Every structure is written in structure tokens, then in C-alpha cells.
Amino acid sequence: MIGIWKKELDRFSSLVKDQQVIWLSNLMFLLTIFARDTYSTDSDEVNDPVMLRRFNELMHRLIAQQMKIASGEEQRFSDEMMLKIIEDELNSLGVDYEYVIKKLQ
Numbered sequence: 001m002i003g004i005w006k007k008e009l010d011r012f013s014s015l016v017k018d019q020q021v022i023w024l025s026n027l028m029f030l031l032t033i034f035a036r037d038t039y040s041t042d043s044d045e046v047n048d049p050v051m052l053r054r055f056n057e058l059m060h061r062l063i064a065q066q067m068k069i070a071s072g073e074e075q076r077f078s079d080e081m082m083l084k085i086i087e088d089e090l091n092s093l094g095v096d097y098e099y100v101i102k103k104l105q
Contacts, residue, residue, distance in 0.1 A: 002087070004101055005084075005097075005101075008083060009079060009080055012079055013079045017069055017072070020069050021070050023104060024062055024065065024066040024069070025066070026103070026104055027062065027086070027104060028059055028063070030104075031055060031058065034055070034093070035051075035052060037051075038051045038055065039052065054089070054093055058085075058086075058089045061077075061085060062082075065082055
């Protein structure tokens with residue numbers, strides 16, 4: 001995990017449950033904006049179905065994590081594992097993670 005993500009992990013882990021849910025909501029909102037680049041704005045065409053599917057799979061994991069945090073479920077990804085997944089996927093998807101982290105502040 002690179003330094004900027006380590007700092008964000010420390011920040012995320014220090015948040016109370018409700019704040020973590022909001023953090024995840026904000027992240028998912030940003031991801032939907034990035035995912036829009038996978039389809040055409042003037043038609044129903046999907047220009048990059050592989051990339052769109054990857055965004056969808058990441059969203060699925062994040063929503064599951066968010067539900068588990070909100071309900072107090074103990075069986076979930078650790079904060080470190082979750083942020084590592086986010087870091088890896090955003091890197092792989094070519095998302096500007098520095099922009100994302102700045103927006104999550």
C-alpha cells in the first residue's frame with residue numbers, strides 16, 4: 001500500500017461507523033462518474049464493457065462492505081484489505097486516485 005493510501009487507511013479506520021458509511025457513499029458516487037466514460041452519452045452503446053463490468057464488480061464489493069459496516073456485522077473485509085482492494089482496482093481502472101482521495105477529505 002503506497003503512502004497516500006496508508007494515510008487514508010489511518011483516517012478511515014479512525015472514523016465512526018456512520019462516517020465510514022458516508023465515506024463509502026462518497027467513493028461510490030465518484031466511481032459512478034468515472035464509470036460513465038465506459039459508455040456513449042448520446043446512445044445506449046457501451047464502448048468498454050470490460051471496464052464497465054470491473055466498475056460494477058468494485059461497486060458490488062463496496063456496497064456489500066457498506067451494508068456490513070452499517071449493520072455492525074463482524075464478518076467483513078478488514079479496513080486494510082478493503083482499502084487495498086480499492087487501491088488496486090482504481091490503479092487497474094486508470095482512475096486518478098489522488099483526485100479521489102482529495103474528494104473524500
